[in-house]
Amino acid sequence: MSQAALETTGPAFEAGRPVTAGEPLLALRGVGIGVRRRRRASEIVRGVDLEVFPGQKLGIVGESGSGKSLTVLSVLGLLPDPPVRLLRGQITFAGQDLGTLDDRGLARIRGAEIAMVYQDPMTSLNPLLRVRTQIVETLRAHGAPRDAARARCREVLNQVGLQEPERVERAFPHELSGGMLQRVMIAMALAVSPRLLIADEPTTALDVTIQQQILELVEDIQARTGMAVVWVTHDLGVVARIVDQVVVMYAGRVVEKGPTRTLFAHPSHPYTLALLGSLPHQGTLHRQPLTQIGGTPPDPARLERGCPFRSRCPFAFDRCAQEEPPLIERGPGVAAACWKSPDEWKSPDEWQK
Amino acid sequence: MAEIVLRATDIEKDYPSRRGPKVRALRGVSVALAGASTLGVVGESGCGKSTLARVLVGLEQPTSGRIELMGELVGGTVGAGLARRIQLVFQDPFSSLNPRLTVSVALNEVLAVHHLVTGRPERRRRVDELLTMVALGPRFLERYPHELSGGQAQRVAIARALAVEPRVLVLDEPTSALDVSVRAEVMNLLSRLQDQLALSYVFISHDLAMVRHISDTISVMYLGKVVESGPYEAVLGAPLHPYTRALAEAVPLPDPEIEAGRRKAAAGEVLTLGAEPLYGCPYHPRCPLAEDLCRAQVPDLVELRPGHEVACHIAAREAPVGTGPAARADQKETSP
Ligand SMILES: Nc1ncnc2c1ncn2[C@@H]1O[C@H](COP(=O)(O)OP(=O)(O)O)[C@@H](O)[C@H]1O
Ligand SMILES: Nc1ncnc2c1ncn2[C@@H]1O[C@H](COP(=O)(O)OP(=O)(O)O)[C@@H](O)[C@H]1O
Ligand code: SF4
Ligand SMILES: [Mg+2]
Numbered sequence: 001m002s003q004a005a006l007e008t009t010g011p012a013f014e015a016g017r018p019v020t021a022g023e024p025l026l027a028l029r030g031v032g033i034g035v036r037r038r039r040r041a042s043e044i045v046r047g048v049d050l051e052v053f054p055g056q057k058l059g060i061v062g063e064s065g066s067g068k069s070l071t072v073l074s075v076l077g078l079l080p081d082p083p084v085r086l087l088r089g090q091i092t093f094a095g096q097d098l099g100t101l102d103d104r105g106l107a108r109i110r111g112a113e114i115a116m117v118y119q120d121p122m123t124s125l126n127p128l129l130r131v132r133t134q135i136v137e138t139l140r141a142h143g144a145p146r147d148a149a150r151a152r153c154r155e156v157l158n159q160v161g162l163q164e165p166e167r168v169e170r171a172f173p174h175e176l177s178g179g180m181l182q183r184v185m186i187a188m189a190l191a192v193s194p195r196l197l198i199a200d201e202p203t204t205a206l207d208v209t210i211q212q213q214i215l216e217l218v219e220d221i222q223a224r225t226g227m228a229v230v231w232v233t234h235d236l237g238v239v240a241r242i243v244d245q246v247v248v249m250y251a252g253r254v255v256e257k258g259p260t261r262t263l264f265a266h267p268s269h270p271y272t273l274a275l276l277g278s279l280p281h282q283g284t285l286h287r288q289p290l291t292q293i294g295g296t297p298p299d300p301a302r303l304e305r306g307c308p309f310r311s312r313c314p315f316a317f318d319r320c321a322q323e324e325p326p327l328i329e330r331g332p333g334v335a336a337a338c339w340k341s342p343d344e345w346k347s348p349d350e351w352q353k
Numbered sequence: 354m355a356e357i358v359l360r361a362t363d364i365e366k367d368y369p370s371r372r373g374p375k376v377r378a379l380r381g382v383s384v385a386l387a388g389a390s391t392l393g394v395v396g397e398s399g400c401g402k403s404t405l406a407r408v409l410v411g412l413e414q415p416t417s418g419r420i421e422l423m424g425e426l427v428g429g430t431v432g433a434g435l436a437r438r439i440q441l442v443f444q445d446p447f448s449s450l451n452p453r454l455t456v457s458v459a460l461n462e463v464l465a466v467h468h469l470v471t472g473r474p475e476r477r478r479r480v481d482e483l484l485t486m487v488a489l490g491p492r493f494l495e496r497y498p499h500e501l502s503g504g505q506a507q508r509v510a511i512a513r514a515l516a517v518e519p520r521v522l523v524l525d526e527p528t529s530a531l532d533v534s535v536r537a538e539v540m541n542l543l544s545r546l547q548d549q550l551a552l553s554y555v556f557i558s559h560d561l562a563m564v565r566h567i568s569d570t571i572s573v574m575y576l577g578k579v580v581e582s583g584p585y586e587a588v589l590g591a592p593l594h595p596y597t598r599a600l601a602e603a604v605p606l607p608d609p610e611i612e613a614g615r616r617k618a619a620a621g622e623v624l625t626l627g628a629e630p631l632y633g634c635p636y637h638p639r640c641p642l643a644e645d646l647c648r649a650q651v652p653d654l655v656e657l658r659p660g661h662e663v664a665c666h667i668a669a670r671e672a673p674v675g676t677g678p679a680a681r682a683d684q685k686e687t688s689p
């Protein structure tokens with residue numbers, strides 16, 4: 001069963017709009033997401049701009065609560081409303097403003113063009129249905145005839161490296177290990193040949209050896225199909241391994257973005273600098289003190305005026321308390337939300353206290 | 354070799370299971386911890402790390418085996434005086450602190466229960482001292498757990514463990530529940546306390562980079578057994594067991610230059626629905642090197658290099674005792 005045959009089976013498989021050269025596949029512009037808590041509304045994700053080009057692998061990093069999940073959920077109109085809502089901003093996919101689509105239109109994009117994989121596979125698997133039923137039904141919902149859908153199901157289970165696809169197909173979710181379930185999820189996501197895969201911490205709960213296999217699997221498929229990938233994680237190691245562009249989030253904002261190598265070699269935001277220093281890496285001496293950031297991340301719902309990082313930042317000066325820095329360009333493709341450029345920073349020894 | 358403060362020998366721990374055979378969580382585990390040093394314990398989830406932690410601190414009785422603390426046999430008739438010398442610090446500090454007690458009350462209570470400090474003013478002084486040790490000021494005295502951040506709560510949990518003047522802390526994933534940006538703070542604190550108080554640590558974590566950073570020796574566990582153990586730079590820098598090798602290679606390093614040049618290694622995962630093997634090396638179904646011998650016979654833990662033990666037939670054959678480059682003691686960097 002070939003993919004081409006599937007693609008001609010129904011209206012849901014009509015190829016999405018082609019992307020004009022140089023145009024992003026997915027773009028978020030000024031995205032603001034609000035949450036209502038005890039009758040008080042606040043904007044917890046603010047002014048997020050990001051772009052994913054065809055075939056690109058973008059990483060979104062940040063610690064828990066920084067707004068990564070809400071940002072990616074907003075793309076597909078999946079915010080938990082209430083209490084969370086998209087307040088402002090524009091989201092375009094292949095040049096199409098997703099805000100203009102109705103639920104059906106969004107649902108169609110969700111299945112056929114953009115696929116999502118979550119940290120907990122059980123959020124998207126039905127515990128009462130066999131694996132095969134779930135994958136086949138997904139495909140049928142997008143117009144594939146039953147036989148074609150079954151064949152495709154077997155094909156993708158094979159593709160994700162499950163050694164006994166016949167047994168896995170017939171299994172119920174609880175009969176599979178965490179690593180196997182995550183593979184099934186990826187198989188389900190890939191079954192429809194999406195142009196964009198959004199993965200929200202899919203390996204965080206897995207052991208490193210299993211994580212490695214999932215990362216390799218996705219890289220492999222990405223290289224073969226040329227789909228774009230958005231990978232959400234708090235693990236800078238995972239970022240270094242698989243993505244080529246990075247967006248760093250802090251307290252609901254994008255605080256730095258740039259090509260992976262540049263960002264690791266020459267971070268442009270003090271938070272990125274500190275995060276990198278807080279991890280043992282090559283050259284760190286055994287038991288040498290690690291960079292300590294001090295303090296804790298603020299609640300994005302209760303931010304004060306100025307830069308959200310300033311209370312933890314050793315480089316802060318008057319202006320940081322007055323005005324919130326916008327993303328300022330610091331190099332080719334590099335921007336950081338910090339009033340100071342890296343050459344104005346004091347010695348990083350300031351962190352060691 | 355420094356004096357051994359904690360030695361566990363041939364520890365077995367079985368749990369009854371409703372359906373099927375009992376769970377053999379620990380199968381003959383032995384560890385030795387030298388004074389003022391750190392033993393790192395790594396291995397994937399379910400391999401028995403937390404069970405080992407609970408057995409070491411006496412929260413659970415082993416099915417068999419012996420534990421000696423500071424040269425004395427633990428268990429049975431041992432007094433509280435010895436038992437308090439080893440303390441457990443958990444992953445989630447909030448679950449280990451009583452939500453209704455302020456920091457001050459919680460610490461005072463521990464001191465009172467153990468009759469460690471008598472007299473109110475002395476106790477007060479000791480509580481202040483404990484908070485200072487974990488770098489928390491007096492303003493934290495009257496706080497309840499919910500008024501603390503994760504990092505602060507973990508420091509209070511450490512202060513409470515220190516209150517009873519232990520020689521050994523068993524730290525079960527002490528940074529895993531913390532924000533990435535506060536992990537370094539807890540790690541630095543642990544290193545400093547070790548130097549100040551000559552503490553010994555059993556540091557359990559799935560974060561291999563952190564384990565390597567802080568540990569003097571490392572034991573790698575797989576399905577309830579230690580499969581490799583030795584000096585940190587040997588075990589994680591030049592691992593001899595295929596499982597340790599797979600683990601070390603699987604950890605993504607926060608360095609795109611290294612990651613780009615990295616050889617892809619298939620770690621092998623049990624992708625079938627069956628569980629562990631009935632015969633042979635417990636790792637053989639996943640092992641890329643497995644031979645007939647591996648499928649038939651359980652490998653013993655053998656010392657292949659000074660202080661470096663490995664349970665693998667192939668490693669024992671390829672790197673017999675006394676050949677090959679010995680673990681280099683001058684290699685002191687944290688990462689490969
Ligand atoms: N359903 C919800 N209701 C209220 N607040 C929420 C909800 N989901 C997330 N938040 C808040 O929004 C912020 C960002 O959350 P999230 O996007 O999940 O962060 P991340 O994925 O980076 O850990 C957090 O402060 C979180 O508490
Ligand atoms: N109280 C218990 N009762 C039954 N089985 C248990 C109990 N505690 C742990 N186990 C089992 O023992 C094995 C080891 O668990 P654990 O020590 O928690 O591993 P780790 O901490 O390495 O993840 C697992 O198979 C687990 O399911
Ligand atoms: S804007 Fe100021 S406080 Fe914020 S990161 Fe830059 S220097 Fe630090
Ligand atoms: Mg999230």
Ligand SMILES: [Mg+2]
Pocket residue numbers: 402403404
């Ligand atoms: Mg555990």
